[in-house]
Amino acid sequence: MNKKMAGMILSMLMVTGTVMGAVPTSAAGDTIKIGLTVPLSGDRASEGSYATNALELVVEEINSAGGVLGKDIEVVVQDTTGTDVGATNAYLKLAADDDIVAIIGSDNSNDNIAIAASAEASQILTTTQGSSPTLQETCEAGEWLFQLRACDSTLCAALMDYAVNEMGSKSFTIIHDTETASADQARLFQEGIEANGGTVDEVIPFTNGTKDFTAQLSQAMQSDSDALVVACLQTEAAILIQQAKALGIEKPIYGSNAFGDPVTVDLAGESINDAYSITAWVPDSPNEMGAEFSKKYEETYDEACAKAAAQIRDHIYVICEAIETAGSTDRTEVRDAMLTLTNYEGAITTYDCSLKGNCGKGGLIVQVKDLIPTVVEEITTK
Amino acid sequence: MFIQLLISGIAVGVIYGLIAMGMVLIFRTVGIMNFAQGDFLMFGGYFAYTFNQMFGLNIVISLILAALCMGVIGVIFMRTSYWALRKAQAKAIIVSAMGASIVLREGARHIWGAIPLTLDRVKEGSVVLAGATIQWQYVAIIGIALLMMLLVYFLLEKTFIGNIMQATAQDQYMSSLVGIPVVVSIGLTFALSAVITGICGGLLAPIFFLNNTMGTMAGSKAFAAIVIGGFGSVPGAIIGGLIVGLVEQFGGAYISSTYQLALIYIVLIVFLMFRPKGLFQEKIQEKA
Amino acid sequence: MLARKKRNTPVIVITAFLILLIAVVPQFTSTYTVRILSVALINYLCVLSVYVLLGLCGQNSFAQAGFWGIGAYIAGNILTKTFGGSLTAFVAAVCGTAFLAFILGFAFFRLRQYYFTFASIGLMTILNVLFINWVDFSGGALGMKEIPTFQLFGFSADSETSKLYVVFAVCLVATFLILLLFHSSLGRSFMAIRDNEMAADSMGINSLLTKSIAFAISGALCGAAGAMWASVSGYLSYQSFTYNQSTIYLVMIMIGGTGSPIGALIGTAAITILQEGFRSLQDYMQLIYGIGVIILMIFQPEGIWGGGKILYERFRKHREKSKVSAV
Numbered sequence: 001m002n003k004k005m006a007g008m009i010l011s012m013l014m015v016t017g018t019v020m021g022a023v024p025t026s027a028a029g030d031t032i033k034i035g036l037t038v039p040l041s042g043d044r045a046s047e048g049s050y051a052t053n054a055l056e057l058v059v060e061e062i063n064s065a066g067g068v069l070g071k072d073i074e075v076v077v078q079d080t081t082g083t084d085v086g087a088t089n090a091y092l093k094l095a096a097d098d099d100i101v102a103i104i105g106s107d108n109s110n111d112n113i114a115i116a117a118s119a120e121a122s123q124i125l126t127t128t129q130g131s132s133p134t135l136q137e138t139c140e141a142g143e144w145l146f147q148l149r150a151c152d153s154t155l156c157a158a159l160m161d162y163a164v165n166e167m168g169s170k171s172f173t174i175i176h177d178t179e180t181a182s183a184d185q186a187r188l189f190q191e192g193i194e195a196n197g198g199t200v201d202e203v204i205p206f207t208n209g210t211k212d213f214t215a216q217l218s219q220a221m222q223s224d225s226d227a228l229v230v231a232c233l234q235t236e237a238a239i240l241i242q243q244a245k246a247l248g249i250e251k252p253i254y255g256s257n258a259f260g261d262p263v264t265v266d267l268a269g270e271s272i273n274d275a276y277s278i279t280a281w282v283p284d285s286p287n288e289m290g291a292e293f294s295k296k297y298e299e300t301y302d303e304a305c306a307k308a309a310a311q312i313r314d315h316i317y318v319i320c321e322a323i324e325t326a327g328s329t330d331r332t333e334v335r336d337a338m339l340t341l342t343n344y345e346g347a348i349t350t351y352d353c354s355l356k357g358n359c360g361k362g363g364l365i366v367q368v369k370d371l372i373p374t375v376v377e378e379i380t381t382k
Numbered sequence: 383m384f385i386q387l388l389i390s391g392i393a394v395g396v397i398y399g400l401i402a403m404g405m406v407l408i409f410r411t412v413g414i415m416n417f418a419q420g421d422f423l424m425f426g427g428y429f430a431y432t433f434n435q436m437f438g439l440n441i442v443i444s445l446i447l448a449a450l451c452m453g454v455i456g457v458i459f460m461r462t463s464y465w466a467l468r469k470a471q472a473k474a475i476i477v478s479a480m481g482a483s484i485v486l487r488e489g490a491r492h493i494w495g496a497i498p499l500t501l502d503r504v505k506e507g508s509v510v511l512a513g514a515t516i517q518w519q520y521v522a523i524i525g526i527a528l529l530m531m532l533l534v535y536f537l538l539e540k541t542f543i544g545n546i547m548q549a550t551a552q553d554q555y556m557s558s559l560v561g562i563p564v565v566v567s568i569g570l571t572f573a574l575s576a577v578i579t580g581i582c583g584g585l586l587a588p589i590f591f592l593n594n595t596m597g598t599m600a601g602s603k604a605f606a607a608i609v610i611g612g613f614g615s616v617p618g619a620i621i622g623g624l625i626v627g628l629v630e631q632f633g634g635a636y637i638s639s640t641y642q643l644a645l646i647y648i649v650l651i652v653f654l655m656f657r658p659k660g661l662f663q664e665k666i667q668e669k670a
Numbered sequence: 671m672l673a674r675k676k677r678n679t680p681v682i683v684i685t686a687f688l689i690l691l692i693a694v695v696p697q698f699t700s701t702y703t704v705r706i707l708s709v710a711l712i713n714y715l716c717v718l719s720v721y722v723l724l725g726l727c728g729q730n731s732f733a734q735a736g737f738w739g740i741g742a743y744i745a746g747n748i749l750t751k752t753f754g755g756s757l758t759a760f761v762a763a764v765c766g767t768a769f770l771a772f773i774l775g776f777a778f779f780r781l782r783q784y785y786f787t788f789a790s791i792g793l794m795t796i797l798n799v800l801f802i803n804w805v806d807f808s809g810g811a812l813g814m815k816e817i818p819t820f821q822l823f824g825f826s827a828d829s830e831t832s833k834l835y836v837v838f839a840v841c842l843v844a845t846f847l848i849l850l851l852f853h854s855s856l857g858r859s860f861m862a863i864r865d866n867e868m869a870a871d872s873m874g875i876n877s878l879l880t881k882s883i884a885f886a887i888s889g890a891l892c893g894a895a896g897a898m899w900a901s902v903s904g905y906l907s908y909q910s911f912t913y914n915q916s917t918i919y920l921v922m923i924m925i926g927g928t929g930s931p932i933g934a935l936i937g938t939a940a941i942t943i944l945q946e947g948f949r950s951l952q953d954y955m956q957l958i959y960g961i962g963v964i965i966l967m968i969f970q971p972e973g974i975w976g977g978g979k980i981l982y983e984r985f986r987k988h989r990e991k992s993k994v995s996a997v
Binding site for chain 3: 082084085
């Protein structure tokens with residue numbers, strides 16, 4: 001009997017909980033609020049941990065320098081739970097709060113495309129972190145979305161240009177994850193190779209969640225191409241490159257941005273040395289502001305500053321700049337001000353927000369040397 | 383290429399087999415499939431990481447310590463999400479195990495963070511055998527797995543505690559009548575199951591790396607292994623695991639790399655169509 | 671007659687309450703709340719499909735999110751490639767998914783109990799891999815975007831609120847049909863199989879066919895939910911149609927109670943509340959959710975509705991007893 005009572009009370013508490021949750025908790029209006037949707041739980045929670053760390057630093061930095069328009073800023077975080085349904089819910093929750101001036105989307109093109117329609121309907125400035133060319137189209141077609149980073153189309157072509165013309169690799173085998181970003185990158189790599197007169201011998205796709213790559217790598221070993229091109233996420237990149245080295249593959253490896261990421265380098269260890277990759281960010285940043293932020297991040301959290309963290313820094317700064325330019329927190333005015341930022345220098349690169357899609361201007365070709373991702377060449381969008 | 387695929391197939395297969403064996407031990411005793419078994423794998427990996435990387439202990443010692451910790455986790459798991467529900471319908475226990483699985487996953491993220499981690503291998507490097515390169519870790523996995531199978535066999539068949547556990551598995555009511563403390567016996571079974579799976583986690587972590595969702599995929603492959611092997615059969619689970627591992631490798635290489643994951647389940651379903659009760663069919667008649 | 675009426679009272683009360691809620695809420699709240707309600711109702715349709723399969727027929731399937739996806743992609747394909755209008759898309763999604771489930775049912779129900787459950791987990795994984803890789807059908811990993819909204823006889827569900835009304839209407843019709851099923855002879859043969867399959871067989875029920883029909887009905891419900899989701903969200907991605915989502919449906923029905931569609935409704939509401947109401951807990955939310963599920967199962971293994979009913983029965987008996995003793 002008691003147990004049942006406890007159960008009933010618990011369920012009643014929950015109903016009360018929602019009613020409480022449904023009432024908007026409006027804080028005092030003396031801060032400027034920016035929303036952030038990020039996976040705090042689920043498969044991609046590491047992104048959330050970088051993002052929350054970074055925003056703590058950045059908010060402190062901006063507020064101690066006097067804030068924006070004389071007010072302190074505050075970043076409201078909502079969990080996407082790693083699905084696009086969750087991302088949309090989180091986004092709408094933020095958009096419903098009238099105090100929020102702009103929203104930062106997650107580092108996942110699927111999430112970003114899922115919220116596109118809601119962004120247009122809610123009429124709020126939204127910056128997206130995804131790098132897919134489809135997202136670029138979506139952002140350019142919309143009024144309120146900005147793809148605040150360099151699109152993969154520029155970056156992948158540049159790496160392949162480097163591989164064919166500088167390194168002299170002529171034939172390639174492509175191994176890629178079929179997950180959104182990697183599938184796009186693989187397609188762009190292929191186009192880049194063919195545009196530079198190289199040949200693609202074989203394309204070997206695998207489905208996200210594959211952990212043992214012996215089958216894929218054995219297939220790749222059968223062909224006699226000059227080099228291996230790999231597009232996948234961090235963990236898979238580390239597993240794959242370790243197994244490739246264990247199997248004795250000595251060909252040069254060109255990879256997607258995951259191959260220059262500190263997480264991948266930490267996991268893979270020695271095996272990742274010499275691998276080339278194309279990315280927007282390395283912790284050892286050639287950019288002055290980037291180097292400063294990277295150092296600060298590493299001192300505070302005792303871990304290397306990954307792209308996910310630096311990207312959050314730039315997004316917050318760009319939005320703050322837009323608010324400062326607009327001179328108000330009106331959503332439409334902030335969006336209009338955003339469009340006038342044609343040459344904003346961030347920690348990762350310089351941004352031209354008038355483009356809406358593919359706003360980031362440059363990328364880096366990186367080679368891992370002695371476990372440090374080292375910049376080989378800097379690329380700027382033509 | 384053939385030998386290459388064979389060895390990695392076997393190594394990954396015995397791991398699936400061991401996870402499946404952990405599940406089968408629980409299934410035989412309480413008649414419930416443990417939907418949180420994959421998370422035992424993850425937790426074991428994290429414990430091994432703690433001892434190995436944080437305290438700087440040798441990997442073998444870390445694995446043994448991690449195994450002890452997993453025993454405790456197994457008992458806690460049994461007490462919180464099984465024992466209170468033992469008289470309820472099976473569905474309720476499955477759901478509470480799913481809740482526990484979320485708690486374990488999210489708990490691990492709060493303790494160890496969301497960024498993937500790695501730990502030491504039992505032995506670094508690789509050896510060349512008949513034209514195939516084999517990583518020592520794979521050899522170690524196969525060796526330790528065989529050792530563990532032998533130990534479990536010995537424990538269950540030759541020791542007093544094992545006999546108690548076997549008796550409880552066969553008839554809980556009857557065992558309580560002859561004075562076997564059923565709660566202790568079931569607790570031991572859960573602990574043993576968690577220990578086996580946890581060690582697998584520690585062995586897999588250096589090659590597949592640790593994150594808080596690593597258990598989901600391994601767990602679902604272990605399900606496939608159990609079904610192919612036939613429920614309730616310990617040798618069946620091991621052989622089922624090997625079949626899953628080999629299908630994964632050879633299917634990925636020769637049939638379709640894209641549909642590698644799906645292939646395992648297609649084989650599973652086709653297999654079940656012809657042999658609906660698995661390789662080693664249950665000896666017990668279906669109850670009317 | 672009176673007894674029948676009495677049994678339906680809670681259904682009527684709850685329906686009336688919901689109609690009121692759905693009519694009033696959108697006027698006062700944000701798009702967010704309206705969207706949450708739409709998503710919850712779509713989840714309810716899927717949970718209802720689990721009710722038919724598990725609650726009525728005693729079969730536990732983890733492929734429901736996969737069927738949801740199939741329905742969504744069928745509707746999405748028809749709408750984006752303009753093979754037909756909204757009604758065609760809806761009917762095709764329902765019938766297509768039901769047909770597929772029916773065919774698969776014949777193969778899968780050769781297996782019993784746990785074997786069926788695990789085969790359904792396999793099916794779920796296969797479907798998810800297909801959604802990621804079958805570019806022509808699902809748009810690949812990037813998914814399918816810019817799906818037009820629901821339109822019928824000049825009425826166009828453009829706003830979040832009108833989408834909610836469409837979803838709600840579908841839910842009402844579906845619930846009504848399932849209640850009819852419950853009282854039909856088909857429904858009784860489902861329950862006979864649930865209670866004792868061998869006995870049902872010996873009474874002349876073709877259990878394979880009957881179970882396949884149950885699977886088809888649950889498929890139809892998921893298909894309807896899928897078509898609704900395609901129109902509500904306008905974007906479909908493989909990330910939604912996963913094994914994890916299927917387990918959430920099972921959790922929902924078990925929390926609510928497997929005994930009636932009301933259980934499905936309560937379960938959906940409870941989990942939605944847990945997941946959305948406690949957003950302010952940030953990254954502790956999922957942890958609390960997990961603990962909440964365990965606690966609810968320990969205290970209410972029959973679900974909130976089932977447990978509540980037992981409690982009510984006890985209370986009534988107790989009162990009757992005290993009345994008798996007073997006399």
